[in-house]
Amino acid sequence: MEPSQLDLATAEEECGDSAMGRVRRAYGNLAPGQRLEVVTGVAEHLFGIRAWSRRVGGEVLEERREGARTRLILRRPAPSAS
Protein backbone atom coordinates (compact mmCIF):
# COMPACT_ATOMS: atom_id res chain seq x y z
CA MET A 1 0.00 0.00 0.00
CA GLU A 2 1.30 3.47 -0.91
CA PRO A 3 2.01 5.66 2.13
CA SER A 4 -0.05 8.75 2.88
CA GLN A 5 1.92 11.90 2.08
CA LEU A 6 2.40 15.12 3.99
CA ASP A 7 4.49 18.08 2.85
CA LEU A 8 5.13 20.47 5.73
CA ALA A 9 6.37 23.32 3.54
CA THR A 10 3.18 25.37 3.86
CA ALA A 11 2.29 24.39 7.39
CA GLU A 12 2.03 27.68 9.20
CA GLU A 13 1.40 30.64 6.90
CA GLU A 14 -2.28 30.95 7.75
CA CYS A 15 -1.88 30.20 11.43
CA GLY A 16 -3.36 26.80 10.90
CA ASP A 17 -2.26 23.69 12.67
CA SER A 18 1.43 23.51 13.56
CA ALA A 19 3.69 21.28 11.50
CA MET A 20 3.83 18.73 14.30
CA GLY A 21 0.09 19.04 14.79
CA ARG A 22 -0.39 18.08 11.15
CA VAL A 23 1.92 15.09 11.55
CA ARG A 24 0.06 13.94 14.64
CA ARG A 25 -3.29 14.29 12.91
CA ALA A 26 -2.17 12.43 9.79
CA TYR A 27 -0.53 9.70 11.86
CA GLY A 28 -3.71 9.35 13.92
CA ASN A 29 -5.62 8.55 10.75
CA LEU A 30 -3.33 5.66 9.82
CA ALA A 31 -4.48 2.09 10.16
CA PRO A 32 -2.07 -0.23 11.99
CA GLY A 33 0.78 -1.11 9.65
CA GLN A 34 0.07 1.83 7.33
CA ARG A 35 2.84 4.29 6.45
CA LEU A 36 3.06 8.07 6.38
CA GLU A 37 5.59 9.91 4.22
CA VAL A 38 6.56 13.34 5.53
CA VAL A 39 8.70 15.86 3.65
CA THR A 40 10.27 18.86 5.33
CA GLY A 41 13.29 21.11 5.08
CA VAL A 42 13.12 22.28 8.69
CA ALA A 43 15.44 20.79 11.32
CA GLU A 44 12.96 21.65 14.09
CA HIS A 45 10.34 19.49 12.36
CA LEU A 46 12.76 16.60 11.92
CA PHE A 47 13.70 16.69 15.58
CA GLY A 48 10.06 16.86 16.60
CA ILE A 49 8.96 13.98 14.36
CA ARG A 50 11.73 11.71 15.61
CA ALA A 51 11.14 12.57 19.27
CA TRP A 52 7.37 12.28 18.98
CA SER A 53 7.61 8.95 17.12
CA ARG A 54 9.74 7.53 19.92
CA ARG A 55 7.23 8.78 22.45
CA VAL A 56 4.20 7.14 20.80
CA GLY A 57 5.96 3.96 19.71
CA GLY A 58 5.91 4.82 16.01
CA GLU A 59 8.60 3.54 13.68
CA VAL A 60 10.76 5.75 11.47
CA LEU A 61 11.37 3.30 8.62
CA GLU A 62 13.41 5.59 6.42
CA GLU A 63 14.98 9.02 6.46
CA ARG A 64 16.36 10.26 3.18
CA ARG A 65 18.00 13.60 2.49
CA GLU A 66 17.00 15.11 -0.87
CA GLY A 67 18.83 18.39 -1.38
CA ALA A 68 17.64 20.84 1.24
CA ARG A 69 14.74 18.64 2.27
CA THR A 70 14.36 15.34 4.06
CA ARG A 71 11.83 12.61 3.41
CA LEU A 72 10.80 10.46 6.38
CA ILE A 73 8.63 7.40 6.26
CA LEU A 74 6.79 6.57 9.46
CA ARG A 75 4.78 3.44 10.17
CA ARG A 76 2.07 2.97 12.70
CA PRO A 77 2.89 -0.40 14.26
CA ALA A 78 0.42 -3.21 14.20
CA PRO A 79 -0.77 -4.17 17.67
CA SER A 80 1.32 -6.98 19.09
CA ALA A 81 -0.37 -10.33 19.60
CA SER A 82 -1.07 -11.04 23.26
Place this chain on the structure above:
Amino acid sequence: MTDYAHPEVLVSTEWLAARLGDPDVRILEVDWDPASAYELGHVPSAALVDWKRDINDTVRRDILSRDQFVSLMERLGVTPETTLVLYGDMRNWFAAFAFWAFRIYGHADIRLINGGRRKWFEEDRPVTQTVPAFAAASYPAPEATAGLRQFLPGVRDILGRSDHGLVDVRSPAEFSGAISAPPEYQNEGAQRSGHIPGAVNIPWAQAIQEDDTFKPVDQLRELYQSRGVTPDKSIVTYCRIGERSSHTWFVLTCLLGYPRVANYDGSWSEWGNAVGVPVEKPGAEASGSVPA
Protein backbone atom coordinates in the same frame (compact mmCIF):
# COMPACT_ATOMS: atom_id res chain seq x y z
CA MET B 1 21.32 44.14 15.09
CA THR B 2 22.63 47.57 16.03
CA ASP B 3 20.66 49.44 13.38
CA TYR B 4 17.36 48.54 14.95
CA ALA B 5 15.70 51.22 17.07
CA HIS B 6 15.93 49.10 20.23
CA PRO B 7 18.57 46.45 19.49
CA GLU B 8 18.76 45.43 23.15
CA VAL B 9 15.44 43.57 22.92
CA LEU B 10 16.66 41.16 20.28
CA VAL B 11 19.29 38.52 21.07
CA SER B 12 21.00 35.97 18.86
CA THR B 13 21.21 32.25 19.38
CA GLU B 14 24.95 32.73 20.00
CA TRP B 15 24.18 35.22 22.77
CA LEU B 16 21.79 32.77 24.36
CA ALA B 17 24.17 29.80 24.05
CA ALA B 18 26.72 31.74 26.10
CA ARG B 19 24.21 32.40 28.90
CA LEU B 20 22.61 29.02 29.54
CA GLY B 21 22.28 28.65 33.31
CA ASP B 22 22.89 32.35 34.04
CA PRO B 23 20.83 33.00 37.22
CA ASP B 24 20.02 36.54 36.12
CA VAL B 25 18.50 35.30 32.88
CA ARG B 26 15.28 33.33 32.69
CA ILE B 27 14.75 31.56 29.39
CA LEU B 28 11.09 30.98 28.59
CA GLU B 29 9.71 28.87 25.76
CA VAL B 30 6.23 30.18 24.98
CA ASP B 31 4.23 27.52 23.17
CA TRP B 32 0.77 27.28 21.74
CA ASP B 33 1.20 23.50 21.63
CA PRO B 34 3.73 22.34 24.25
CA ALA B 35 3.15 18.66 23.46
CA SER B 36 4.51 19.27 19.96
CA ALA B 37 7.40 21.48 21.03
CA TYR B 38 8.66 22.04 24.60
CA GLU B 39 7.84 18.53 25.78
CA LEU B 40 9.80 16.97 22.92
CA GLY B 41 12.88 19.11 23.46
CA HIS B 42 13.82 22.65 24.43
CA VAL B 43 16.75 24.94 25.11
CA PRO B 44 18.55 23.75 28.27
CA SER B 45 17.27 25.53 31.40
CA ALA B 46 14.28 26.99 29.53
CA ALA B 47 10.97 26.94 31.40
CA LEU B 48 7.64 26.40 29.68
CA VAL B 49 5.07 29.13 29.36
CA ASP B 50 1.90 27.53 28.03
CA TRP B 51 0.25 30.33 26.04
CA LYS B 52 -3.32 29.07 26.45
CA ARG B 53 -2.97 28.45 30.18
CA ASP B 54 -0.50 31.09 31.30
CA ILE B 55 -0.94 34.12 29.04
CA ASN B 56 -4.71 34.10 28.87
CA ASP B 57 -7.56 34.40 31.29
CA THR B 58 -8.87 30.87 30.92
CA VAL B 59 -12.52 31.88 31.46
CA ARG B 60 -12.98 35.36 29.99
CA ARG B 61 -11.52 36.16 26.62
CA ASP B 62 -8.67 38.34 27.81
CA ILE B 63 -4.96 38.37 28.34
CA LEU B 64 -3.69 37.27 31.72
CA SER B 65 -4.76 39.51 34.59
CA ARG B 66 -2.32 41.44 36.71
CA ASP B 67 -2.70 38.81 39.47
CA GLN B 68 -2.04 36.02 36.97
CA PHE B 69 1.03 37.86 35.73
CA VAL B 70 2.39 38.21 39.25
CA SER B 71 1.70 34.53 40.01
CA LEU B 72 3.40 33.47 36.80
CA MET B 73 6.49 35.55 37.47
CA GLU B 74 6.71 34.26 41.03
CA ARG B 75 6.29 30.63 39.94
CA LEU B 76 9.07 31.09 37.39
CA GLY B 77 11.37 32.62 40.02
CA VAL B 78 11.38 35.96 38.23
CA THR B 79 11.89 39.31 39.94
CA PRO B 80 11.51 42.73 38.28
CA GLU B 81 15.29 42.71 37.75
CA THR B 82 15.39 39.38 35.88
CA THR B 83 16.21 39.36 32.17
CA LEU B 84 13.47 37.42 30.38
CA VAL B 85 14.50 35.77 27.13
CA LEU B 86 11.58 34.50 25.07
CA TYR B 87 11.26 32.14 22.15
CA GLY B 88 8.66 29.58 21.18
CA ASP B 89 6.81 27.42 18.73
CA MET B 90 4.97 28.61 15.61
CA ARG B 91 7.77 30.89 14.42
CA ASN B 92 7.90 32.96 17.64
CA TRP B 93 4.32 34.27 17.34
CA PHE B 94 3.30 33.31 20.84
CA ALA B 95 6.64 34.43 22.27
CA ALA B 96 5.99 37.82 20.67
CA PHE B 97 2.50 37.82 22.20
CA ALA B 98 4.01 37.11 25.64
CA PHE B 99 6.58 39.86 25.05
CA TRP B 100 3.73 42.27 24.34
CA ALA B 101 1.67 41.13 27.34
CA PHE B 102 4.66 41.30 29.72
CA ARG B 103 5.42 44.79 28.35
CA ILE B 104 1.87 45.80 29.24
CA TYR B 105 2.65 44.78 32.82
CA GLY B 106 5.85 46.76 32.70
CA HIS B 107 8.58 44.14 33.02
CA ALA B 108 11.73 46.07 32.24
CA ASP B 109 14.09 43.66 30.51
CA ILE B 110 12.43 41.34 27.97
CA ARG B 111 14.22 39.99 24.93
CA LEU B 112 13.23 37.88 21.98
CA ILE B 113 15.54 35.32 20.38
CA ASN B 114 16.13 36.28 16.76
CA GLY B 115 15.16 33.24 14.71
CA GLY B 116 13.71 31.52 17.74
CA ARG B 117 13.25 27.82 18.19
CA ARG B 118 13.60 27.07 14.51
CA LYS B 119 17.06 28.66 14.27
CA TRP B 120 18.23 27.00 17.48
CA PHE B 121 17.43 23.57 16.03
CA GLU B 122 18.79 24.49 12.60
CA GLU B 123 22.14 25.20 14.21
CA ASP B 124 22.07 21.84 15.98
CA ARG B 125 22.45 23.43 19.38
CA PRO B 126 21.84 21.43 22.58
CA VAL B 127 18.30 20.53 23.56
CA THR B 128 16.87 18.69 26.53
CA GLN B 129 13.63 17.31 27.88
CA THR B 130 14.65 18.18 31.45
CA VAL B 131 12.25 20.60 33.08
CA PRO B 132 14.06 23.11 35.31
CA ALA B 133 12.86 24.03 38.78
CA PHE B 134 13.23 27.51 40.25
CA ALA B 135 12.79 28.83 43.76
CA ALA B 136 9.69 31.01 43.90
CA ALA B 137 10.39 34.74 43.86
CA SER B 138 8.52 37.78 45.03
CA TYR B 139 7.15 40.08 42.33
CA PRO B 140 5.36 43.30 43.34
CA ALA B 141 2.09 43.96 41.53
CA PRO B 142 2.75 46.33 38.64
CA GLU B 143 0.51 48.90 37.04
CA ALA B 144 -0.58 48.06 33.51
CA THR B 145 0.79 50.25 30.72
CA ALA B 146 -1.86 51.88 28.55
CA GLY B 147 -1.54 52.33 24.81
CA LEU B 148 -0.08 49.00 23.77
CA ARG B 149 -3.45 47.34 23.35
CA GLN B 150 -6.46 48.31 21.27
CA PHE B 151 -10.06 47.21 21.66
CA LEU B 152 -12.92 47.06 19.17
CA PRO B 153 -14.46 50.46 20.02
CA GLY B 154 -11.04 52.07 19.65
CA VAL B 155 -10.53 50.49 16.24
CA ARG B 156 -13.98 51.60 15.17
CA ASP B 157 -13.15 55.14 16.22
CA ILE B 158 -10.10 55.38 13.96
CA LEU B 159 -11.71 54.10 10.76
CA GLY B 160 -11.18 56.53 7.96
CA ARG B 161 -8.72 58.72 9.88
CA SER B 162 -5.57 59.62 7.96
CA ASP B 163 -3.50 59.98 11.12
CA HIS B 164 -4.00 56.30 11.90
CA GLY B 165 -3.03 53.12 10.11
CA LEU B 166 -4.39 49.60 10.29
CA VAL B 167 -2.13 46.68 9.43
CA ASP B 168 -3.74 43.31 8.74
CA VAL B 169 -0.90 40.78 9.03
CA ARG B 170 -2.90 37.70 7.99
CA SER B 171 -2.38 35.77 4.78
CA PRO B 172 -3.80 37.23 1.55
CA ALA B 173 -6.48 34.51 1.55
CA GLU B 174 -7.72 35.63 4.95
CA PHE B 175 -7.49 39.33 4.05
CA SER B 176 -9.49 38.88 0.84
CA GLY B 177 -12.15 36.88 2.63
CA ALA B 178 -11.49 33.62 0.81
CA ILE B 179 -11.19 32.00 4.25
CA SER B 180 -11.85 33.24 7.76
CA ALA B 181 -10.01 30.50 9.66
CA PRO B 182 -8.53 27.11 8.81
CA PRO B 183 -10.97 24.25 9.47
CA GLU B 184 -8.87 22.83 12.31
CA TYR B 185 -9.51 25.99 14.35
CA GLN B 186 -13.25 25.86 14.78
CA ASN B 187 -13.26 28.31 17.69
CA GLU B 188 -11.46 30.96 15.64
CA GLY B 189 -13.96 31.18 12.80
CA ALA B 190 -16.04 34.26 12.07
CA GLN B 191 -19.52 35.00 10.76
CA ARG B 192 -18.00 37.33 8.17
CA SER B 193 -14.78 37.16 6.19
CA GLY B 194 -12.77 40.01 4.73
CA HIS B 195 -10.92 42.76 6.54
CA ILE B 196 -11.37 45.96 8.50
CA PRO B 197 -12.00 48.87 6.10
CA GLY B 198 -8.87 50.79 5.27
CA ALA B 199 -6.46 48.11 6.49
CA VAL B 200 -3.38 47.29 4.44
CA ASN B 201 -2.35 43.66 4.13
CA ILE B 202 1.27 43.08 5.09
CA PRO B 203 1.55 39.41 6.11
CA TRP B 204 3.68 38.96 9.24
CA ALA B 205 6.19 36.70 7.46
CA GLN B 206 7.30 39.50 5.17
CA ALA B 207 9.29 40.83 8.12
CA ILE B 208 11.52 37.77 8.41
CA GLN B 209 14.16 36.02 6.36
CA GLU B 210 14.53 32.38 5.35
CA ASP B 211 16.08 31.46 8.72
CA ASP B 212 13.30 33.23 10.67
CA THR B 213 15.57 36.10 11.72
CA PHE B 214 14.26 39.60 11.15
CA LYS B 215 15.09 41.45 7.95
CA PRO B 216 17.59 44.31 8.13
CA VAL B 217 16.18 47.61 9.30
CA ASP B 218 16.26 49.30 5.87
CA GLN B 219 14.22 46.49 4.33
CA LEU B 220 11.71 46.61 7.17
CA ARG B 221 11.39 50.38 6.85
CA GLU B 222 10.75 50.04 3.12
CA LEU B 223 8.26 47.22 3.65
CA TYR B 224 6.00 49.24 5.92
CA GLN B 225 6.53 52.81 4.74
CA SER B 226 5.91 51.89 1.11
CA ARG B 227 2.43 50.79 2.18
CA GLY B 228 1.69 53.95 4.13
CA VAL B 229 2.52 52.54 7.54
CA THR B 230 4.64 55.42 8.73
CA PRO B 231 5.88 56.44 12.20
CA ASP B 232 3.93 59.72 12.25
CA LYS B 233 0.68 57.73 12.48
CA SER B 234 -0.87 55.76 15.31
CA ILE B 235 -0.77 52.18 14.10
CA VAL B 236 -3.00 49.23 15.01
CA THR B 237 -1.98 45.70 14.09
CA TYR B 238 -4.36 42.77 13.95
CA CYS B 239 -4.66 39.20 12.69
CA ARG B 240 -7.12 36.51 13.87
CA ILE B 241 -6.43 36.17 17.60
CA GLY B 242 -3.61 38.67 18.06
CA GLU B 243 -0.51 36.50 18.05
CA ARG B 244 0.79 37.06 14.48
CA SER B 245 0.01 40.72 14.96
CA SER B 246 2.13 40.71 18.14
CA HIS B 247 5.04 39.72 15.91
CA THR B 248 4.41 42.76 13.70
CA TRP B 249 3.77 44.96 16.76
CA PHE B 250 7.27 43.91 17.91
CA VAL B 251 8.78 44.84 14.54
CA LEU B 252 7.16 48.26 14.39
CA THR B 253 7.71 49.13 18.06
CA CYS B 254 11.06 47.57 18.91
CA LEU B 255 12.91 47.29 15.61
CA LEU B 256 11.63 50.38 13.79
CA GLY B 257 10.91 52.51 16.85
CA TYR B 258 7.41 53.64 15.90
CA PRO B 259 6.13 55.56 18.92
CA ARG B 260 2.44 54.64 18.84
CA VAL B 261 1.63 51.03 17.94
CA ALA B 262 -1.16 49.04 19.55
CA ASN B 263 -2.06 45.41 19.05
CA TYR B 264 -5.75 44.65 18.58
CA ASP B 265 -5.78 41.14 20.02
CA GLY B 266 -9.53 40.75 19.58
CA SER B 267 -8.60 40.78 15.90
CA TRP B 268 -10.68 39.13 13.21
CA SER B 269 -12.19 36.54 15.54
CA GLU B 270 -13.87 39.48 17.30
CA TRP B 271 -14.39 41.96 14.44
CA GLY B 272 -15.67 39.31 12.02
CA ASN B 273 -18.26 38.18 14.57
CA ALA B 274 -19.32 41.59 15.87
CA VAL B 275 -22.74 43.02 15.03
CA GLY B 276 -22.85 46.21 13.02
CA VAL B 277 -19.19 46.80 12.29
CA PRO B 278 -18.19 47.50 8.69
CA VAL B 279 -16.31 44.88 6.69
CA GLU B 280 -14.43 45.27 3.45
CA LYS B 281 -14.44 42.28 1.14
CA PRO B 282 -13.18 42.55 -2.42
CA GLY B 283 -15.90 41.70 -4.90
CA ALA B 284 -18.67 42.15 -2.37
CA GLU B 285 -20.84 45.19 -1.84
CA ALA B 286 -19.69 47.60 0.82
CA SER B 287 -20.81 46.47 4.24
CA GLY B 288 -21.70 49.06 6.82
CA SER B 289 -20.41 52.57 6.91
CA VAL B 290 -17.43 54.27 8.40
CA PRO B 291 -18.44 56.29 11.45
CA ALA B 292 -18.04 60.02 11.01
